[in-house]
């Protein structure tokens with residue numbers, strides 16, 4: 001469960017939402033506009049794209065900034081507890097309710113409640129939330145007193161709520177109430193120009209770690225990666241790179257390895273997840289999965305040569321690990337001539353084991 005309270009903190013939007021891509025500039029502009037109003041905002045976007053950060057930014061930029069901000073992950077709270085989490089309960093209202101407890105709506109009076117993963121909210125709870133949005137009142141569990149609350153509601157989802165509405169799992173009237181303004185938070189793949197600035201930002205936030213640098217090819221590879229985990233994945237990548245390569249300048253092959261950390265665990269991990277060994281020309285070899293052969297994002301060009309080189313480099317590392325660095329053995333696994341493998345290793349700057 002994610003619950004956080006923030007008593008203000010007026011960071012400039014540019015230092016909070018990092019990036020200069022057109023998509024990020026538009027997003028900041030929308031944040032400024034909605035922050036001036038009190039309207040309910042629904043944030044849509046893939047996991048790790050920064051929806052919670054945007055919710056905090058809307059709160060911090062608006063008149064409620066000095067008041068509490070509570071973030072609640074609706075998907076992480078058991079269905080039977082969510083009502084009490086949000087609206088509170090009276091002592092003895094259910095087993096375990098040993099004392100009266102304020103819910104987040106009352107505790108955040110004057111501020112903002114951020115309901116993350118709203119698509120996971122149970123249908124019966126959706127009805128109760130709708131009443132809060134319509135009347136601005138809550139009723140604690142075990143009480144009949146109706147209490148007025150002054151709270152702004154921001155919600156977020158990475159799910160297709162249209163489909164959930166069509167299947168009868170999400171109330172359409174609640175959707176309209178929650179999404180007076182619907183903001184799309186873009187995926188990282190659709191704003192790759194932000195990547196260098198985001199890397200610097202995350203490096204600054206890791207004061208204990210020596211920074212690593214990325215050469216031009218490494219940066220190009222980072223900008224071509226699909227980032228299925230979005231900014232969260234990039235943050236984890238920067239952390240991994242700093243821990244393993246602090247103070248170094250990384251090239252494309254280092255980045256390829258860091259982007260696919262399980263390859264470094266071969267043979268213990270990479271091989272079992274690969275398809276079973278197959279026989280070809282009387283020789284057994286491993287058909288390794290192609291971890292970077294991903295579905296392209298709609299409308300984005302694919303640099304096929306670079307994709308293939310990334311996969312090739314990863315598989316060279318996997319084979320070398322499997323072969324304990326013995327090049328002739330790695331070449332056999334890759335069904336390459338030894339000299340061809342050495343040529344490829346030179347091309348990618350892969351060191352031969354001492």
Ligand SMILES: Nc1ncnc2c1ncn2[C@@H]1O[C@H](COP(=O)(O)OP(=O)(O)OP(=O)(O)O)[C@@H](O)[C@H]1O
Nearest residue numbers: 016017018046047048049050051052053158231232
């Ligand atoms: N534009 C940005 N500038 C700086 N940091 C960012 C940006 N976007 C996202 N982040 C960081 O990326 C991480 C993931 O963001 P966040 O938790 O807000 O994503 P989310 O969309 O709410 O994810 P989920 O759907 O899984 O809850 C956080 O550490 C957040 O601070």
